[in-house]
Amino acid sequence: MDFIAKAVIIGLTEQAPLVLAAMGMALIYNLSKVINVAFAETITLGAYFAQWVNVFFGASFYLSLAVSGILAGALSCATYLVVFRTAERRGVGAVEVIIISLGLSVLLRYALQFVFGYEARFFETPPPTFLKLFDVGFTSFQLTAFILVVVLALLFYLFVQKTVWGRQVRALASDADLAKVSGINPLLTTLVMWFMAGAAGGLAGAFWGVASSAKPGLGWDRFLLTLLVVLVGGTRGLRGVILAGMGTGVLLSALKLEIAPLRAEIVLLVAFILVLKLRGNRFRELAKV
Amino acid sequence: MSAVWDFLFGSPAFLIFGTYTLMMIVGLGILLHLQLGVTGIGNFGVAGFWGAGLYSFGILQVHYDVGFWLALLAATAAGGVLGVVTGWVIADLDDDGVLAATLAVASIVFLAIESERGITGGRVGLGTIDFPFDVGERTDLAWLAILFGVTGVLLWYARRVHRSPYGRLLIATGTNEPLARSLRKPAKRTKVGVMALTSAGMGALGGLYGPIVHFLFPTQLTVAITVSVITALVLGGQQRPLGAFVGALLTVGLFDIVIKLYVPLPRDLLEHAFPVTKQVIFGALLIFVLLFRPLGFLGRMRRETHVKGLTRV
Numbered sequence: 001m002d003f004i005a006k007a008v009i010i011g012l013t014e015q016a017p018l019v020l021a022a023m024g025m026a027l028i029y030n031l032s033k034v035i036n037v038a039f040a041e042t043i044t045l046g047a048y049f050a051q052w053v054n055v056f057f058g059a060s061f062y063l064s065l066a067v068s069g070i071l072a073g074a075l076s077c078a079t080y081l082v083v084f085r086t087a088e089r090r091g092v093g094a095v096e097v098i099i100i101s102l103g104l105s106v107l108l109r110y111a112l113q114f115v116f117g118y119e120a121r122f123f124e125t126p127p128p129t130f131l132k133l134f135d136v137g138f139t140s141f142q143l144t145a146f147i148l149v150v151v152l153a154l155l156f157y158l159f160v161q162k163t164v165w166g167r168q169v170r171a172l173a174s175d176a177d178l179a180k181v182s183g184i185n186p187l188l189t190t191l192v193m194w195f196m197a198g199a200a201g202g203l204a205g206a207f208w209g210v211a212s213s214a215k216p217g218l219g220w221d222r223f224l225l226t227l228l229v230v231l232v233g234g235t236r237g238l239r240g241v242i243l244a245g246m247g248t249g250v251l252l253s254a255l256k257l258e259i260a261p262l263r264a265e266i267v268l269l270v271a272f273i274l275v276l277k278l279r280g281n282r283f284r285e286l287a288k289v
Numbered sequence: 290m291s292a293v294w295d296f297l298f299g300s301p302a303f304l305i306f307g308t309y310t311l312m313m314i315v316g317l318g319i320l321l322h323l324q325l326g327v328t329g330i331g332n333f334g335v336a337g338f339w340g341a342g343l344y345s346f347g348i349l350q351v352h353y354d355v356g357f358w359l360a361l362l363a364a365t366a367a368g369g370v371l372g373v374v375t376g377w378v379i380a381d382l383d384d385d386g387v388l389a390a391t392l393a394v395a396s397i398v399f400l401a402i403e404s405e406r407g408i409t410g411g412r413v414g415l416g417t418i419d420f421p422f423d424v425g426e427r428t429d430l431a432w433l434a435i436l437f438g439v440t441g442v443l444l445w446y447a448r449r450v451h452r453s454p455y456g457r458l459l460i461a462t463g464t465n466e467p468l469a470r471s472l473r474k475p476a477k478r479t480k481v482g483v484m485a486l487t488s489a490g491m492g493a494l495g496g497l498y499g500p501i502v503h504f505l506f507p508t509q510l511t512v513a514i515t516v517s518v519i520t521a522l523v524l525g526g527q528q529r530p531l532g533a534f535v536g537a538l539l540t541v542g543l544f545d546i547v548i549k550l551y552v553p554l555p556r557d558l559l560e561h562a563f564p565v566t567k568q569v570i571f572g573a574l575l576i577f578v579l580l581f582r583p584l585g586f587l588g589r590m591r592r593e594t595h596v597k598g599l600t601r602v
Contacts, residue, residue, distance in 0.1 A: 029385075035384075035385045035388055037388075083576060083580075086580055087579075087580060090580060092579060092580065092583065093583075094383075094384045094385075095325070095329065095331040095384050096579045096583060098331060098333075098384060098385075098388055099331070099519060099523060099575055099579055100575065100576050100579045100580065102333070102516070102519070102575065103520075103571070103572045103573070103574070103575025103576040103579070104572065104576055105572070106516050106568055106569075106571060106572035106575070107568075107569055107572030107573050107576065108572075109568075109572075110565045110566075110568040110569045110572065111569050111572075113565050114562075114565065118561065118565075220512070224389070224392050224393060224396055227388070227389050227392070228389055228393070231385060231386060231389055260404060262400050262403055262404030263400075263404050265396075265400055266397050266400050266401060266404070269393045269396055269397050269400075270397065272389075272393065273378055273390055273393050273394075276378065276382060276386050276389060276390060277377075277378045277381070277382075
């Protein structure tokens with residue numbers, strides 16, 4: 001019982017931003033059917049934007065969080081308009097779009113070093129209070145981050161499921177032609193969705209950044225796990241992504257309590273690969289025919 | 290004449306190392322061409338397969354004093370086994386799944402090397418690995434000749450594949466897998482087979498890289514290797530065996546040999562801004578080439594242009 005409680009508390013507090021990042025990536029994946037490798041850099045830039053506002057303007061972390069979300073969302077829209085929309089119009093194939101997004105990821109990751117420098121950048125936040133639950137220590141900041149992530153994840157979920165914009169996004173994702181005929185503006189709806197996705201990624205980056213630092217590889221180091229959560233949980237919609245993200249955090253912390261952290265990550269990746277393999281059903285529809 | 294000679298070959302060690310890197314990227318690019326350009330498998334974990342060979346070779350040489358040929362065989366086998374497992378995993382997956390699985394395999398190799406410090410040396414490194422022969426001052430040049438030979442064999446093999454029935458099977462699988470399956474082509478077995486063979490080649494190239502660097506570090510297996518190989522192949526032409534060679538000349542050849550050796554850049558710039566700028570340009574190249582000239586400099590597969598010509602007749 002003690003072990004489970006520890007795993008749940010550590011997993012949820014440490015990996016809460018993973019849920020937010022995975023929701024952002026899933027929004028793009030569900031609508032555009034694009035695995036955007038450059039989403040890793042949206043996460044990274046979210047951390048840099050928040051750190052910049054926090055340190056340069058002396059803003060509180062929560063204000064810098066809001067600015068970071070808006071800037072990351074705007075960046076996400078810009079990448080869609082400049083790169084992905086062009087690829088869509090030119091009929092670029094699926095693998096090629098992935099390679100293009102890899103190129104964009106590399107370009108952004110290294111170009112941002114010209115702007116923000118090579119070194120890690122730290123936030124200026126007041127020292128946190130240390131709390132304890134079930135003999136597990138965590139900071140007041142981790143708790144706030146967890147609560148904020150839960151609230152934001154809920155808001156994103158409600159936005160997609162309950163609002164007019166959300167319905168339009170889902171309509172566009174399921175049948176683009178029918179959506180256009182029924183009066184939905186595809187460009188505007190797509191941009192709203194890319195903005196939401198970018199904002200989610202940026203906020204996740206800001207949370208990860210404040211827990212450690214803003215550095216060039218921040219998003220890339222977490223990209224694979226985010227992608228696997230999206231691919232495994234995405235088949236069940238946003239709810240699936242949230243559950244898969246939380247489950248991944250808890251499983252990873254449980255493994256880390258038992259074995260060395262790097263080995264724990266290996267076990268988790270192997271588990272994800274096996275799930276992907278078992279779920280590999282690309283030609284199921286064809287088989288039915 | 291002597292001044293020109295000195296300018297071109299004044300720093301042979303750097304020139305030879307740059308050419309090693311070039312040959313390595315060409316070799317990996319030719320193998321990736323068979324995976325991506327011919328069979329349609331987007332392998333984003335090239336560094337992992339190459340690294341598996343590199344470290345297998347290093348571990349056997351350093352810890353167990355195994356001879357060169359046996360260690361190279363083990364490096365090839367390590368890449369091959371990893372290729373079989375990856376091929377089995379990705380055989381039923383779509384492009385997104387293949388991206389995730391190949392990236393995961395590369396990450397597992399990297400994490401295993403970092404975590405198993407007792408055998409791999411972890412971040413401290415593993416070494417030293419020497420050349421298997423000594424012909425005096427020009428041992429490095431002899432090794433370069435061997436690398437040229439290996440790359441040549443890979444190029445010859447890739448060209449042979451294009452002209453063989455096996456090549457037609459690979460192209461059919463890559464172009465339209467459901468159709469290939471409906472025509473009773475063993476698409477799944479073909480994908481596993483091509484992954485095994487090409488990954489074994491990547492492992493062997495990793496093994497051959499060991500004596501060049503003498504000391505192995507996990508940082509040698511970053512995604513930068515994969516990005517360099519993909520950029521070279523995409524720029525040159527992913528559907529042509531020579532694509533990786535042309536692309537590597539235009540990227541690695543230009544940056545790691547021509548600019549590094551012959552353009553008088555300030556040292557500070559060369560150490561910090563240059564590698565970053567190189568990656569920015571590689572990223573931009575990937576985007577622009579795939580958006581505006583998706584088949585790269587060399588264009589369409591020779592077979593397709595040939596068939597097109599026949600159709601016109």
